[in-house]
Amino acid sequence: MENNPTIDNLILEMRRGAIVLATLSQLKEEQYGYSLMKSLSDKNFEIDQGTLYPLLRRLEDQGLLVSDWRLEGARPRRYYKISPDGSKILERLQNEWTNMVHTMGQLLS
Amino acid sequence: MSTNWIDRYVAQVGRSLPQSKRTDIEKEIRSLVEDMLEDRSQAENRPVDEEMTLAVIKEMGEPEKVAQGYLPERYLIGPQLYPLFMLVLKIVLSVMAVIALIGLVGSITKEPMLPGEMLKTTGMAILEYVGTALQILGNIVLVFAILQYAWPKMKIDLHDNEKWNPRELEPVEDAQRVKRFEKLWDIAFALVGLLLFNFYSQVVGIYNLVDGKWSFYPVLADGFFHYLPWFNAAWLLGILLNVILIRRGRWDMPTRWASIALGLFHIAICSNILSTGPQNLFQISTLGFGNIAPSADVVLTSLAKQGLIGLFGLIIVLEAVKIVQTLLGMFKK
Numbered sequence: 278m279e280n281n282p283t284i285d286n287l288i289l290e291m292r293r294g295a296i297v298l299a300t301l302s303q304l305k306e307e308q309y310g311y312s313l314m315k316s317l318s319d320k321n322f323e324i325d326q327g328t329l330y331p332l333l334r335r336l337e338d339q340g341l342l343v344s345d346w347r348l349e350g351a352r353p354r355r356y357y358k359i360s361p362d363g364s365k366i367l368e369r370l371q372n373e374w375t376n377m378v379h380t381m382g383q384l385l386s
Numbered sequence: 387m388s389t390n391w392i393d394r395y396v397a398q399v400g401r402s403l404p405q406s407k408r409t410d411i412e413k414e415i416r417s418l419v420e421d422m423l424e425d426r427s428q429a430e431n432r433p434v435d436e437e438m439t440l441a442v443i444k445e446m447g448e449p450e451k452v453a454q455g456y457l458p459e460r461y462l463i464g465p466q467l468y469p470l471f472m473l474v475l476k477i478v479l480s481v482m483a484v485i486a487l488i489g490l491v492g493s494i495t496k497e498p499m500l501p502g503e504m505l506k507t508t509g510m511a512i513l514e515y516v517g518t519a520l521q522i523l524g525n526i527v528l529v530f531a532i533l534q535y536a537w538p539k540m541k542i543d544l545h546d547n548e549k550w551n552p553r554e555l556e557p558v559e560d561a562q563r564v565k566r567f568e569k570l571w572d573i574a575f576a577l578v579g580l581l582l583f584n585f586y587s588q589v590v591g592i593y594n595l596v597d598g599k600w601s602f603y604p605v606l607a608d609g610f611f612h613y614l615p616w617f618n619a620a621w622l623l624g625i626l627l628n629v630i631l632i633r634r635g636r637w638d639m640p641t642r643w644a645s646i647a648l649g650l651f652h653i654a655i656c657s658n659i660l661s662t663g664p665q666n667l668f669q670i671s672t673l674g675f676g677n678i679a680p681s682a683d684v685v686l687t688s689l690a691k692q693g694l695i696g697l698f699g700l701i702i703v704l705e706a707v708k709i710v711q712t713l714l715g716m717f718k719k
Contacts, residue, residue, distance in 0.1 A: 310414070311421035326418055327447060331455040334411075346413075354417055
C-alpha cells in the first residue's frame with residue numbers, strides 16, 4: 278500500500294493546491310529559491326526543487342511575486358518577494374483554506 | 387573540473403528550453419546547484435569536489451525532465467481539438483474506403499479473372515488504400531497541428547456554455563434496435579419485385595396514349611431475364627434476413643454479417659451488370675415510340691445508357707455506404 282502510484286498521485290494532487298498557498302505565505306520577506314525550500318522543509322512542508330523553481334517563475338509571470346537578481350560574493354541569486362497583488366490574493370486564499378479545513382473537518386468527522 | 391560538470395548539466399537543460407527563456411532559467415539552475423553544493427559542503431564539513439558535484443546533479447534529475455518542469459503542456463493536437471480531429475478522420479477514411487471498394491469491385495468484374503489474379507488485385511488495392519490513407523492521415527494531422535498552433539491566438543471556444551441548451555439534446559438512439567417499419571417496407575418492395583418480374587413481366591413497360599389509343603412498349607430486354615435468377619436470389623435472401631430481423635427485434639453479430647454479405651452480393655450483381663453493359667437489360671431504343679426522329683433517338687439512347695450506368699453506380703455507392711454503416715454499428719455499444 279505504501280508505494281501505490283494511485284495513492285501517490287492522489288496525494289500529489291491534494292498537495293498541489295496547497296503548495297501555492299505555502300509558497301506565498303513564506304515570501305512576505307524576500308528569499309531566494311533554495312532558502313525558501315529549506316525554510317519550508319524546516320517547517321515540515323517538503324517540496325522538491327523541480328516543483329518549486331518553475332512554480333516561482335509561474336507566480337511571477339502571474340504578477341503574484343516580484344524577483345530580482347542580486348550578486349552575493351561571486352554568486353548571483355534570484356530573490357523573490359510577494360507583490361501587492363500577491364498579498365491580496367494570499368489573503369483570499371488563506372480565507373478559502375480556513376473554510377476548506379473547517380468544511381473538511383466536518384465531512385471527515 | 388567540478389564547474390565543468392555544472393556547465394554541461396546547465397547546457398543540457400537549456401537545450402530543451404525555448405530560446406526566449408533559456409538564459410534566465412539556465413542562470414537559475416546554476417544558482418540552485420551551487421546553493422545545494424554549498425549546503426552539502428557545510429553539512430558534510432568538506433570542500434566541494436567532483437564526487438559531491440555529480441551527486442548533487444544526480445539529485446537534481448535528468449536535464450530533460452528538469453526542463454519539462456518549466457514548460458507548459460504542449461500538444462500537436464490538444465484535447466479541445468481531438469474529438470473534431472477524430473470525427474474528420476473517420477469521415478474521410480470511410481469515404482475513401484467506399485471509393486476504394488467500388489474501384490476494387492469495378493476492376494475485378496471488368497473482365498473474367500482467375501482466383502489468383504483476383505487475390506492479387508485485392509491485395510494491391512488494400513496496399514494502395516493503406517498508402518493513401520497514411521498520406522491523408524498525415525495531411526489531416528498537419529492541418530490540425532496548424533490549427534492547434536493558431537488556436538490560442540484565435541481565441542475561439544468550440545463549446546459555448548451560455549448558448550448551449552439542454553432541450554436540444556438528441557434522443558438516444560439504440561444502434562442495435564431493428565427499425566421494424568423500415569424492414570417491412572423492404573420486404574414489401576422485394577415481394578413486389580419478385581411477383582412483378584417473375585409472373586407479370588409482360589406488363590412492365592411504358593404505356594402511351596396516342597390518338598385515343600393506348601400503345602404499349604416493353605422495357606425489359608433479354609439481358610434482364612438473364613440476370614433475373616440473381617435478382618430473385620437477392621430479393622429472397624433480403625426477405626429472409628428482414629423476417630429474421632423483425633422477429634428478433636435487435637441486430638446481432640450474425641445478422642450484421644449476413645447484411646454485409648447481402649450488400650456485397652448486391653454490389654457484385656451491379657458491378658457485373660456495369661461490366662457487361664446495363665443497356666443490355668432494357669429496351670432503350672425509342673424508335674417506334676411516338677414520333678421520334680432517328681437522330682433524336684441516338685441522343686436519347688445515349689442519355690438512357692448514361693443514366694443506367696449512373697443508376698447502377700449509385701446503387702453500388704449506396705450499398706457500400708450501408709456496409710460501412712453496418713460495420714460501424716458493430717462497434718457501437
